[in-house]
Amino acid sequence: MDTGVDLIFKIAIIGVITALLSQLLVNSEKKELGLMVSITGLVVVLFMVVNEINSLFQTIKSVFGL
Amino acid sequence: MIVKIVAIGIVASILAIVLRKEKPEFAAVVGIMTGIVILTMLMDDIQAVLQSIKIASEKAGVEPRYIALLIKIIGISYITQFGSAIAKDAGEGAIASKIDLGGKIAILLLSAPLLFALLNLIIGILP
Numbered sequence: 706m707d708t709g710v711d712l713i714f715k716i717a718i719i720g721v722i723t724a725l726l727s728q729l730l731v732n733s734e735k736k737e738l739g740l741m742v743s744i745t746g747l748v749v750v751l752f753m754v755v756n757e758i759n760s761l762f763q764t765i766k767s768v769f770g771l
Numbered sequence: 772m773i774v775k776i777v778a779i780g781i782v783a784s785i786l787a788i789v790l791r792k793e794k795p796e797f798a799a800v801v802g803i804m805t806g807i808v809i810l811t812m813l814m815d816d817i818q819a820v821l822q823s824i825k826i827a828s829e830k831a832g833v834e835p836r837y838i839a840l841l842i843k844i845i846g847i848s849y850i851t852q853f854g855s856a857i858a859k860d861a862g863e864g865a866i867a868s869k870i871d872l873g874g875k876i877a878i879l880l881l882s883a884p885l886l887f888a889l890l891n892l893i894i895g896i897l898p
Contacts, residue, residue, distance in 0.1 A: 709808035710779060716804055717786040720797030724790075743794070750800050757807045762850070764811065768818050769846025770839055 712757065716750050723747075772816070776809050799861045806853055840885065844878050851877075 723746030730739035765771070783805035791798040821842055828838045851874025858867035 709804070709811060713779070713783055713786065713801060713804050713808065716797065716801050717790060720790045720794050720801070723797070724793035728793075747796055747800075750797065754800055754804055754807075757804065757811075761807045761811055764814050765846055765850060768814055768821065769842050769849075771843055771846050 709757065712753060716753065719746055719750055772812070776812065779805060779808060795861075799857070802860050803857055806857065810849075810853065837885070840881060843881060847874055847877050847881070850874070 723743055726746075727739040727742045730736075730742060783801055787798040787801045787805075790801060824842075825835070825838055829835065851870060855867040855870040855874075858864075858870060
């Protein structure tokens, strides 16, 4: 339960850091690196979320007998 | 419980608003994660409610097969609504309506045998 709330904050922090880094890189004439940072941040966050989605769906399946 | 859910919702909404300007995709992920956390918190209570419904229907003499079907349909609608709300939040109304359609078809498919059983019963009663 608490880990889930933790994960929300983690995702938000990663988002802020990614936005900051990509802005920095884009402003210093390195657009492609900025894009790379954005994509990497998104992939990291998605990896974190996928496990949670899986566990939620398993729980729903077992509770509702799907 | 409810206070916790409201607090999580408010905090996550503010985080999503902050992120939406710079990185809308992260805002969507925050929304997904919040939905997962709240639903996971609710699961125990939902299970308790379903258990009491099962017990009450057993006392009333309803066939357990039908109650199981009803619970399955409720589960399908929860999952469908979860997915379609996320898609709608991300601005993909078309995908959201397709997810809704999928949920409707799944429910129809589950309830078709029951419907035909009722029809057969009616036809059998008719002279």
